[in-house]
Amino acid sequence: DAGVIQSPRHEVTEMGQEVTLRCKPISGHNSLFWYRQTMMRGLELLIYFNNNVPIDDSGMPEDRFSAKMPNASFSTLKIQPSEPRDSAVYFCASSLYQRGGETQYFGPGTRLLVL
Amino acid sequence: DAKTTQPPSMDCAEGRAANLPCNHSTISGNEYWYRQIHSQGPQYIIHGLKNNETNEMASLIITEDRKSSTLILPHATLRDTAVYYCIVRVHNTDKLIFGTGTRLQVFP
Numbered sequence: 001d002a003g004v005i006q007s008p009r010h011e012v013t014e015m016g017q018e019v020t021l022r023c024k025p026i027s028g029h030n031s032l033f034w035y036r037q038t039m040m041r042g043l044e045l046l047i048y049f050n051n052n053v054p055i056d057d058s059g060m061p062e063d064r065f066s067a068k069m070p071n072a073s074f075s076t077l078k079i080q081p082s083e084p085r086d087s088a089v090y091f092c093a094s095s096l097y098q099r100g101g102e103t104q105y106f107g108p109g110t111r112l113l114v115l
Numbered sequence: 116d117a118k119t120t121q122p123p124s125m126d127c128a129e130g131r132a133a134n135l136p137c138n139h140s141t142i143s144g145n146e147y148w149y150r151q152i153h154s155q156g157p158q159y160i161i162h163g164l165k166n167n168e169t170n171e172m173a174s175l176i177i178t179e180d181r182k183s184s185t186l187i188l189p190h191a192t193l194r195d196t197a198v199y200y201c202i203v204r205v206h207n208t209d210k211l212i213f214g215t216g217t218r219l220q221v222f223p
Contacts, residue, residue: 004156031209033209042213042214042215043157043200043213044213045210045211045212048209048210050209055208055209056208056210089154091156091157093156093157095209097209102209103147103159103162104159104211105159106156106157106158107156108155108156109154109155109156111154
C-alpha cells in the first residue's frame with residue numbers, strides 16, 4: 001500500500017502566484033481531509049470530503065483558498081493569490097468512512113514557502 | 116466541542132515505559148492517539164472508546180468515567196521521540212481537533 005501521496009513535497013513561490021497542492025488518497029478510502037500546520041496555530045483542519053463531496057469547509061481561511069475532489073483518487077488545494085502568511089506544511093489525510101470513528105491516515109505533507 | 120489537555124513535554128529513559136496522560140472536558144466518541152516525528156505526517160497509534168486497548172505499538176487505558184486516559188509505550192526507544200496528540204472527535208462529524216500535544220523526549 002503506497003499510503004497517501006502528496007505532491008509537490010516542497011514548493012517555493014512568490015507572493016501573488018497561484019499554488020496548487022495535490023493529494024492522492026489511499027485506494028478504497030472515501031473521506032479526504034486537508035490540514036495546515038504552522039508553529040503558531042498547530043495542526044488545523046481546513047476542509048474535508050466524503051465521497052468526493054465537500055462536507056465542512058469552515059476551516060478554510062478565506063476565499064483565496066479552494067479545494068476540489070473531482071474523483072475518488074484525486075484532490076487539489078489551491079491558493080490564489082498566495083501570501084507569505086500562507087507558508088506552512090499542508091497535509092492531506094484519508095479514511096474509510098463507514099459509521100464514523102474511522103482512522104485517518106496522513107500523507108508526508110507539502111512544505112510551502114511564499115516569499 | 117470536546118477538548119483534551121496534555122502536558123507540554125515529558126522525558127523517558129530508553130527501555131522504560133512512557134506513560135502519557137490526557138484529560139478530557141467532554142467525550143462521547145472514540146479517543147485517538149497520533150504522533151508526529153519531526154515534521155512528518157501524523158502517524159496513527161491507537162484508539163479506544165470505553166475499554167482498554169492494546170496493539171503492537173501501545174496500550175491505551177481509559178478511566179471508567181472517560182474523563183482521562185493514559186497512552187503507554189511499554190519499552191520506549193529513541194525512535195519514539197515525537198509529539199503525541201490525544202484527540203477526540205467532534206460530535207456527529209468526522210473532524211479531529213488536534214491540540215498542542217505532548218513532546219516526548221526519549222534519552223539514552
